[in-house]
Amino acid sequence: MANKLLLEIVTPYRLVMSEEVDEVVAPGHEGEFGVLPGHTPFLTILKLGKMSYRKGNEKWFLVLNWGYAEVGPDKVVILAEGCERAEEIDIERALAAKKRAEERLAQAERKAEEIDIERARASLMRALLRIEVAQKKKLT
Numbered sequence: 001m002a003n004k005l006l007l008e009i010v011t012p013y014r015l016v017m018s019e020e021v022d023e024v025v026a027p028g029h030e031g032e033f034g035v036l037p038g039h040t041p042f043l044t045i046l047k048l049g050k051m052s053y054r055k056g057n058e059k060w061f062l063v064l065n066w067g068y069a070e071v072g073p074d075k076v077v078i079l080a081e082g083c084e085r086a087e088e089i090d091i092e093r094a095l096a097a098k099k100r101a102e103e104r105l106a107q108a109e110r111k112a113e114e115i116d117i118e119r120a121r122a123s124l125m126r127a128l129l130r131i132e133v134a135q136k137k138k139l140t
Helices: 091-110 117-136
Strands: 005-010 015-021 023-028 031-035 042-046 049-055 058-071 075-085
Touching: 005 023, 015 049, 015 075, 023 042, 023 058, 023 075, 049 117, 058 117, 091 117
Parallel strands: 005 075
Antiparallel strands: 005 015, 023 031, 023 049, 042 058, 049 058, 058 075
């Protein structure tokens, strides 16, 4: 049994990371799941959410924007629509996106306008996750 996992995260635009880690925690469609070396292989759908990985006693955070995960005993491959590391997030931009999404949702509640409520909710969730992850950066 391996004592490390190779974590690879790929989006349509870039390779986000390819590193050896000790643990991965990701937002699965059916709930959050954790992976340690030697895990039973499986495939799953990922939802918008916070993801983390650990190397030794240090923990890093990312925002994952939907995708798929293939888990093996010594490797986790994530194919995501989007993914940002905590240190890549512009918190001012995330706060502005949060404000815009909240305004769109408030308008939808006041008026019977043609506002895509699900899209506004997803935008708000993504902004809140980006703010949370940006504030965490790396925990040791």
